[in-house]
Amino acid sequence: DGGITQSPKYLFRKEGQNVTLSCEQNLNHDAMYWYRQDPGQGLRLIYYSQIVNDFQKGDIAEGYSVSREKKESFPLTVTSAQKNPTAFYLCASSMIEGSYEQYFGPGTRLTVT
C-alpha cells in the first residue's frame, strides 16, 4: 500500500526529555511537512523539506528540530526547549510539481507531563 505513516500513535514523555516522532512515506513525494494541531486552532507549520538534506522553518519552529537524510523519511524531534509540547502532530507529503496536493499521515498524539 502506498501512503504516509507515523509512529507511534500515542507517545508519553516526562518534561525535560527530547522525543522523536517518525514519519515515512512511499509515495515518492519530494516535499514533506510537519504540522502541529491544538484544540480549536488551525494546523500550524513547524518545518518543511523540499529535497533531501534541506529543510526550512515554518511558523512555529522554536523548540523543534528535523532531519531529511532520505527522501522517504522526515523525523521530528521535540526538544526540552519546546514550552508546550503536548499536541497532535501531523506529517504530510506532496509532489513539487502538479496539484501540490498534500497527503497527511494518521498523526501522533504527544503528551508531556
Next chain:
Amino acid sequence: KNQVEQSPQSLIILEGKNCTLQCNYTVSPFSNLRWYKQDTGRGPVSLTIMTFSENTKSNGRYTATLDADTKQSSLHITASQLSDSASYICVVSVYSGAGSYQLTFGKGTKLSVIP
C-alpha cells in the same frame, strides 16, 4: 495577514439532512482552495481542490463552490450520513515561488450527524 475563517464552529444535523459549511479567506495571491475531512484523532483527508478558475467541484455527496471575487467558499453535504461526523477544514494556498506553497488553514467546522 492571511486568514481563513470558517463558520459555523460546530453544527449538529439529523441523518439524511443536507448542510452547508462556509469559508471566507483574505489570502492573497490566491492559488487554490482545498477542503479536508478530519475524523477525530486521524489525519485530514482531501475532499476537493479548486483553482481560481473553478466555481464548483463535486466528490460524491460533497460539493464545494468557490467565488474568487468575494473570497468565499462553501462545502455542501447532501443526504448526510453518520460517517460524515468529522471536522471539515478549509485550506487556502498561496504560491510563494520556487515550487513552494504556503498553506493557511481554517480552524475547521465540527459536524455531528445524529440518528
